[in-house]
Amino acid sequence: MKLGAKFWRRVAMALCAYAFLAPLFYMLSVSLQAEGHGLGGSWLAAARDPHWENYVRALERMGDWRRLIANTLLVSVLCVGGQLFTCSLAGYAFARVEFRGRELLFAGVLATLMVPEQATAIPRFLLFRSLGLVDSFAPLVLPSVLGGSPFFVFLFRQYFLALGPELGEAARVDGCGHLRAWWSIFLPLARPMLVTVGLFTFLAAWNDLWTPLIYLMSPEKSTLTLALASFNRSYNTAVELMLAASAMVLAPCLLAYFSLQRLFLRGIAIAAAKR
């Protein structure tokens, strides 16, 4: 009986794993199809005759892929660093500093989550244009470095609230100002949340298409997603190359996720359980 339950559990797990993996698997199989077969080819054909050269060709088509990777990495890393800095500072303030209007201000922060992104894109573009920052990484990075997503502020606030008030009080009595307490007590303790927010930010920056598309002009500033998008033509998409490129773009994300998933899980846990 007991073994039976366990057995069915395993079966259910295998099914889940399959259901969630199948489309990914499919993506890989298409990326190995012969030219022109695209989405119509069967995975058997891909298995029998894998066209690994699709990956090479995709790389070639992406042009200077080393530079693309370097650019994307630079943008993503700057975003992650900036986001972690500002959001953890703000989250700390909302959780651990007693100031007037805190609740009101925080409600305002959350309200900003509800404005559709497409609506503010043009005014923001005009702002960056007048700052002379179009065709630079600034528009991709600055909104993260200053004023990252309110959602992340929220997550950090939750996390710091969950740590309880005593640590902060102890630090203050020990003679810390808030900045010092944030830096030497709360930030080191927030590692799971740093990883969580960092991963989220990294993924968002890494996969973002619209912002680079709108702001970047010079080919030497291009990013991976832009190169990826240029595979995607209205009438003549080389699907196998596009998916090969996608798979290569996805790989670093998977890597980051696998290596960090333990901390990632903890960060989410603590933030979600608190009011």
Add this chain to the structure above:
Amino acid sequence: MALLVLATLALNCLGGEPSAARVGEPRRLVVMVDERGFESWPGLYELEREFEARHAGLDVVLLEQGGAVGQQDKARFLLAGELQLDVTRIDVTEFGAYLAEGALVDLEPYLRADPSWSAEEYLPVIDGLRDARGHLYGLPSTFTPYVMYFNRDLLRAAGLDAPRAGWTWDEFLAAARATTRDSDGDGRIDQWGVSLTQWLQALSPWIWQNGGELLDEHGERALFHEPQTVAALEFVRSLLHVERVASFDASFEVTFSQGLFQAGRAAFYGPVGYWETYRFKYIDAFEWDVAPLPRAAREATAIAMTAYVVPRTSREPALACEFVRALAGPRFQGLLARIGNGAPGLRSAALSADFLDPQRPPRSEQVFLDVLPTARFLPPLANWRAIADLCAAELAQVLLAEQCDVAQACQSMSRKVDQLLARERERAGLVRLRAGSLEASFALALAAAAALGLALFARSRGRLERGEQRAALVLLAPWSLGAALFFVGPAACTALLALCDWSPLRPLSDTRWVGAANFARLLEDPSFHASLRASVAYAATSVPVGLVLALALALLLREHSRWSVLTRTLVYAPSLLSPVVVAVVWRFVLDPDQGLLNEALLSMGLDAIPWTRSADAVLPAFVLMSCWSVGGQMLVFLAALQALDPQLEDAARIDGAGWWRRLLHVTLPQLSPVLLFNLAIGLLGAFNVFAQPYLLTQGGPGDATRFVALYLYESGFRRLDMGYASAIAAVVFTLLGLSTWLLLRASRRWVHYAARSAR
């Protein structure tokens, strides 16, 4: 204080004019003419080098347009931002809008000044790029009339000849009937007479052939409701629903997957343009070719074209015009004749062996040129993107629904298009917004935010409290600076724009005041209501389904074992994909004819479901797709489950509570804060879903997946109605805020936080 200083600084910058090219810097020519991606680049580079050699000190900058996704967005932003763009390529369906907004430079003076210029070198399609006075505003890149593709083998098997010029609807119907088969006798048709294309431009030939028109000759009134048009649509509808000789697989303009024709399962495919030859060149299983469209009262076909134009933000119009001529000149047109999406507009290139190459299928490229005398552009006076969008819901109903009153749908289309045309006419009479108003609203919002902050701070008493306040100020400064600059300010501009009429093709200074008119339109816009309904329906299904699935997965995977850890990882993996890739993959999974999902259903002996083709099935399809990204929510539940107090569950177990009762009375109440968290985040996510419908269904079928975020985007960037889009944003913001607030209020009843208080 620093906030204020920066705000004023930003304000000054915002108000400033874009800096002109500084003295001593090389002159630049900015060109964005992404043509058939990779294959055209060598030719472009060659042009660039040649042009730079001819004009010393000139730097030609070639920009990427960014593929099919957001193809036109970049040009919109460049124009809105008054940034230099000297040459770009547009689709003629946009020509009317560009012309109406004064976004194009009249090329006539430059062309006339050049003695070598002669319009005679081009095929007559060039006339589609003239304004009412006959001035040219662009030169053709490639064009294609809509024709009919056919599978010669299938026709031969049915004892039919290839269609000849001047064949009729009746002959077409007979051929389609003869080739529609259920070869394995399972009651399902597996070989179709025609794979019928169904967007507005593809449908217009039927209307014209039947003697109907889309607009009157002044472009002021829609004529969809006239009997010839209704009859033409009835005919097309009968192919699908009465005769059942036409399949639905070509209902989208953009497709990645193999259609039925490519799979050898449809005898005819069309009306459609030259671009499909690119996909079909890989076909080796059968012989195919193209023929003119069948005729009714008269012969007619639609024509698609792209053109090189000089936008109004060009800083070097003379050079730009020269570059346009080079693009439309023999060398590059010759290249396009080999690799283009259509026939080159330059007569010599179109008639060359490069284009008419008999070795390369289709054999009868000549057809594309032969039908030209009967080919018609969509009337150039209107914003066809907007008109096509307006008609999408009715057309989908006409073509896809089992039951439909075609005449009534046509009436409704006419009415909507008339309203649009009337509004465009009235636009000229609107009052201009005073210069600097948007900048002022930006500044005002920043000032208000700063004032609010300072007011809160000023109220504090006591040195300690002031110290805390100061600390908060320092800690919040980086974040709020960014939020104010990149969020509050732009949001304020959006709020002002919601009361205005503005197209991103126009300079910002040409913003016109309309007051609450945008909101009044929203009240009466059935498409907006449909999009709200679609969003609500999507949220109301995908969020609960996602929650239950995530919880079930979490319960399944909570045990500590290698297998569950591995499965967790795999379940989350799809959440790492970019939405673009997700959409591409799902496009195939959901493909009604050859998709993974339907093949699985069929192999289990179930009926295939027309996922992306039926307004009823498409929502479940999207819910299914959203389930694929449920990994994040599952992790949240999983994490919360691991943090639970095992004593409570043990107690319940000792009390004799079964699995279900324990879940309901012990586990779930403890999970309620997490449930609320996932619910709120899920709701926000569901209302913001954009990439999937944009890439997968473009809002269709009908309006079924035109969710608010997509509708907003389309309004602003496709239909170029930024004021309206801003009004939508305002409404969405209000509704979302309200519902979140209600959710949080209601949650106090059912959310139980652990005893320990938060502070």
Add this chain to the structure above:
Amino acid sequence: MARVDLKGISKRYGSSVALAPTTLAIEDGEFLVLLGPSGCGKSTLLRIVAGLLEPSAGELWLDGELASERTPRERDVALVFQNYALYPHKSVAKNLAFPLEVRGLSRASIEQRVRETAALLGLEALLERKPGELSGGQMQRVALGRALVREPRLFLFDEPLSNLDAATRAELRREIASLHARLAITTLYVTHDQVEALSLGARVALMRQGAIEQVGAPLEVFRRPLNTFVATFLGSPPMNLVPVSINSGRYTLGGLSHLGAPVDQGALVLGVRPHQIQLGPASARALPARIESIERLGARALLRLALREAELSVEVDGASDFERGAGVSVAWPPSELHWFDAHTGARVELSR
């Protein structure tokens, strides 16, 4: 070391009063215990002294200097928390060093002070461990060390022993007492445990609902409670309180009339501590009672007695052989009686 003066300190949150205006002085080197049930405002008072909360009104003086507006850092106080509040990511040594690092001491002197403090508290073997690897008692010892290490002017304790088991609690209690005896640092100690209060404090301040009810030496407070709250809160089992009516200087209890009431007429509450009640064999002339229950605690036994109009708890020697249901007579020395006003609960002194 410091002298602390609270002058009319109060704390309000909106309309709710967390701390009524309070005036209190702590002498230099004194050990003052704030005792009261949870939510009585004692932690609020402590946090105000620490500088973690700003008072709504009133002044706080440290060593004759106005300190109400100083930050915790400027006040130079140390605080030991109920849940230890050790920094989980730092080793014991780093935890001890942290307050010194914040104050910018040189590395050498930090090391020396950490070593001395560790030696003082017997923490030498634990220096490299993380708090997660320590027992509760060890953690609180480290917390104590972190407070001691920078030789603060003022020591604050917030229920430091509440999370510990009984044996560790007793051990640490003794240790705190001996540390105070040795270092003589002014100490404010918050607890809800009367044993700690009575054993540690040079003086005890009892608090209820945001106000101090009585301040004094432990024995004095125990012997002369100023109201019924103090009378019942201090002492275990609590003092018996019996409402009685008084006629011409005599009060009626158990059907008998007794001499010794402090007033001529009226209604008062009579209080007597359980261990002061003497039991004898039942007799008609003495106050009769019946034994309702017996709780044997080894050296002592607790009896519940039923009188005609009241119940009394009595503490007797554990060896005495009373039986449930038996009748006894009850008596007490008149000098051990406490009298309280029936309405206000305030102590009424025996004036005659």
